Amino acid sequence: MDTFEVIATAAFGVEAVVAQEVRALGYENVRVDNGKVTFTADALGISRANLWLRSADRVFIKMGEFPALTFEELFEQAKALPWEDVLPENACFPVIGKSVKSKLFSVPDCQAIVKEAIVERLKTKYKRNWFEEDGPRFVIEVALLKDVATLAIDTSGSGLHKRGYRQLASKAPLRETLAAALVQLSFWNPNRLLVDPFCGSGTILIEAAMMGLNIALGLNRSFDSEKWPWIPADIWKRAREEAQDAIRRDLRFRLLGYDIDGKVLKVARHNAKLAGVGEHIDFHTQPLSKFSTKRKYGCIITNPPYGERLGDKKEVEELYRQMGQVFKPLDTWSLYILSPYEGFERLFGRKADRKRKLYNGRIKVHYYQFFGPRPLELNSESEDGSGVNG
Structure with a gap:
């Protein structure tokens, strides 16, 4: 994959602010939806988004989106996605989830089914039946909204609100x-x-x-995607050097x-x-x-x-x-x-x-x-x- 459909999630009411930030970084094809902003970017763009988006919650790579009314549909559609393009053989890939106004309302079941589907896909690619999952972390989210499932990989790790400077806080801090x-x-x-x-x-x-x-x-924190083998270290180095040079x-x-x-x-x-x-x-x-x-x-x-x-x-x-x-x-x-x-x-x-x-x-x-x-x-x-x- 050279380019990705990227999702920057956002709190309700600030989506337009995040979209403005994305455009300021030079990325186009920006679409604003409730709770998220979607755009197209390459690996450098993923690095820049994590470093620069001030009002976004997290940055995801969107793997696929499809209707899912049954667990069988969820399994088959998830299995059909090209997970081998982003998950190395030793990837640690926990699956998290959420469901809103969907027939598939059991989040633990949805997580288990997506996990099983990905494993079955990777078995074909890597020719093995067991995966140690002792490598870099790829958190996968299955989000169901009105019977439509969106599968995405979290590139951020900790939420973007964790800048690294607030080691101490008051009782009711503003995020x-x-x-x-x-x-x-x-x-x-x-x-x-x-x-x-x-x-x-x-x-x-x-x-x-x-x-x-x-x-x-x-600048003062790390991200899960910094450890991904298919994003060269010099990509992150370039993004961080750009950020250092941009300080006024x-x-x-x-x-x-x-x-x-x-x-x-x-x-x-x-x-x-x-x-x-x-x-x-x-x-x-x-x-x-x-x-x-x-x-x-x-x-x-x-x-x-x-x-x-x-x-x-x-x-x-x-x-x-x-x-x-x-x-x-x-x-x-x-x-x-x-x-x-x-x-x-x-x-x-x-x-x-x-x-x-x-x-x-x-x-x-x-x-x-x-x-x-x-x-x-x-x-x-x-x-x-x-x-x-x-």
Whole structure:
């Protein structure tokens, strides 16, 4: 196989962001579906996708897709796929699965049948009846949706949200992939001040700083497909060298993070340092009530505490009212706020210019977007974060 149909999976609501990232990498034939983005790429493209896709969950090679109403159909169709083209004789190939709105609803049975089908196919190729499976890892997924089975191989290994910098986290951390999506949906750029007044362990700011410096998210981790024998080592070496060369090392900007918990800010500073962006982010212990700024233009992206963490609906409602009052003078700023609370706009005292439905884990949330005017004279303002009290 020289080219592959590649699937980048994504959380609900961020598929368009992932598609934009794929196109930015130079890949075409991009198709967007619920929970996934499909495109065509070669082995180098698989490497680049794993290193660069900030908002995707995983990168798969699609092996086949077909209707499957019976276990016999699933077995025969799975067996007909060219597994020998990608699985070496000693491959370790566990099968995972999921089933939604399908007649074949028993996931363990589907996994076992696909496993058996692949083994039967490989027996013909390698002329043996037993496989040790002591070689490189190829996790195979069988996903059934409305009686259509999609079989794919996971090239990533650990989910792409595991960047390698978050060894420590707060109690309710925002997943890195969602944080990256929030920043991309805000259209923030390093020429504009960015503030997170509820920064917690710093994920939004760290993702923004990595984006601003053009640091590939996967540089500090490994991937299952790096050990696959048919992807030459120099392919991955080339992709990693490209990523290193792309870092904007001479860029200077400052991001500001505030939180009332000094202990969690120690975690944030540690994470930022591991991510290589510590010098670009200032963290301060400060309550929301103390926030003010003389800066005319800026951007706030934040995931404020909500009921699950505060445990008190009245406290949450009071917090949202306070946010509305504190942010009211920022009429030239752009505000981006993630919240699961349906009455947020009423409490905040302002209707969002745009509202996007997303999921923070299994919690349905809305991304409230309040657009400020376009900055006219950014160069006349200091770019070091001066003018913000903290």
